[in-house]
Amino acid sequence: MTAHNGVGDSAHTEMSNADRSQRGGTSRHASVEPYLTGCAWPPGQGAVYPRADPRDFSRLPIDTWGTATVPVGVRLEFSGAARAVQIAYRTKTADLGYRGDGAGTFFAAYQGEKFISYADAMLGDGMAVLDLAEADESLPVTVYLPEGMKPEIVSLRATQGELLPAPKQPRWICYGDSIAEGWSASEPALSWPAIAGRVHGLDVVNLGYAGAARGEIVSAEQIAALDPPAVISVNHGTNCWTRIPHSATMMMAGMDAFLRVVREGHPGVPIVVCSPVLRPDAEETRNKLGATLEDLREAIEDVVVSRRERGDRDLYLVRGGGVLRAEHLADGIHPGDEGHRIMARAFGDPIAERVTRE
Incomplete structure (x- = not known):
C-alpha cells in the first residue's frame, strides 16, 4: 500500500x-x-x-x-x-x-x-x-x-x-472488572478484549475496572451518554461477591437497573452480557450476605433472560461459568495467557457476531 x-x-x-x-x-x-x-x-x-x-x-x-x-x-x-x-x-x-x-x-x-x-x-x-x-x-x-x-x-x-x-472500526464498549482490564495476561496486547478486538476488527474501548466494576449506575449513565457504539458488552460480578458483598437479590436489582440505564441511552444497540467465569474459591463459598458466586452468576443470567422475554431482543447472554477451568487461572482468580485466548473466542466471537456494521 x-x-x-x-x-x-x-x-x-x-x-x-x-x-x-x-x-x-x-x-x-x-x-x-x-x-x-x-x-x-x-x-x-x-x-x-x-x-x-x-x-x-x-x-x-x-x-x-x-x-x-x-x-x-x-x-x-x-x-x-x-x-x-x-x-x-x-x-x-x-x-x-x-x-x-x-x-x-x-x-x-x-x-x-x-x-x-x-x-x-x-x-x-x-x-x-x-x-x-x-x-x-x-x-x-x-x-x-x-x-x-x-x-x-x-x-x-x-x-x-x-x-x-487506520480506517475507523466499529466501536465496542467493553465494561467489566479486572479480567476485562487484562489481569493476569503477560502483556496488554494479550488480554481477551485486545485479542478479540484485533481478530474481529473492532475499536474496543476497555472499561475494565480492576477491583471495582460492580454495576454502578454512574458507569451505566456514562456509557449511556456516549455516541452510540456498534456493540456493548457487560462482564462483571466477581467484585460483588467479596469486595463489596451483594446478595443474589441485590445482584438482580443492580444488573436490571444497569441494563435499563444503558438501554435507555442506546436503544437498538446490541448488548452482550457475559456472566462471570470460574473462580474456585467463590463458587460455593457464601459471602457476608449469604451469596456464592454461583448464586450471583445465576442472578445475572436470570435478569438477561427476563429482559429478553419482556421484549429487549437486542440483549444477549453468554454464560461464563463453563468457559475456563482451574488450570487456566494464573493466580486462582485471573486467567493467564491461555485463559485470555479462550475468553477471546468464548466471549469475543459472540460479541463480534452482534456488531452493527455499516
Whole structure:
C-alpha cells in the first residue's frame, strides 16, 4: 500500500504549550489524535486518556476512578508503508502494582494475531522505535502502550515512508472488572478484549475496572451518554461477591437497573452480557450476605433472560461459568495467557457476531 498525506519524515512536529488541553492540565499532540484509538473521553483530572468521564469523576467510587486513570486498551493504529515508526512519549510511573510487568513495560506492534516488534519503555521522556520491516503494508498496524506506566504519546514519525491513520472500526464498549482490564495476561496486547478486538476488527474501548466494576449506575449513565457504539458488552460480578458483598437479590436489582440505564441511552444497540467465569474459591463459598458466586452468576443470567422475554431482543447472554477451568487461572482468580485466548473466542466471537456494521 502506498501511503500519502500521513505522518512522514517531514511531518514530525514537537509539542508546544498551545497544544496543551485545558482539561486538568493534560496535553495531547494534535498530530497524534487521529492515530489514537480506544479513547472515549477527553483528557481531564490529571488523566491523559481517561476510561471514565473526567467531568463526572466525583460521582464514581474512588477505586473505579483510580483504575480509570490507567489507559488500558488505548493504542495507536496506522496504515501505510514505513521502515519503522518513532514514538516520542512520556510516562508517569514505574509502579506497576499487582499486574507487574503484565501491566506493560514496552510498546508492542501487532497485525491481527501476528506480533511484529517491540521497544522497551523508560520512566519519563523517551523515544520508542518500532521496526516495521516484517509488517504487511496492506494491513493496519496496532501499537499497544506500556499502559501501567501511564504514558502520554507526544508525537509520531515514520522512517523511510509515511503513515496514515487506520480506517475507523466499529466501536465496542467493553465494561467489566479486572479480567476485562487484562489481569493476569503477560502483556496488554494479550488480554481477551485486545485479542478479540484485533481478530474481529473492532475499536474496543476497555472499561475494565480492576477491583471495582460492580454495576454502578454512574458507569451505566456514562456509557449511556456516549455516541452510540456498534456493540456493548457487560462482564462483571466477581467484585460483588467479596469486595463489596451483594446478595443474589441485590445482584438482580443492580444488573436490571444497569441494563435499563444503558438501554435507555442506546436503544437498538446490541448488548452482550457475559456472566462471570470460574473462580474456585467463590463458587460455593457464601459471602457476608449469604451469596456464592454461583448464586450471583445465576442472578445475572436470570435478569438477561427476563429482559429478553419482556421484549429487549437486542440483549444477549453468554454464560461464563463453563468457559475456563482451574488450570487456566494464573493466580486462582485471573486467567493467564491461555485463559485470555479462550475468553477471546468464548466471549469475543459472540460479541463480534452482534456488531452493527455499516
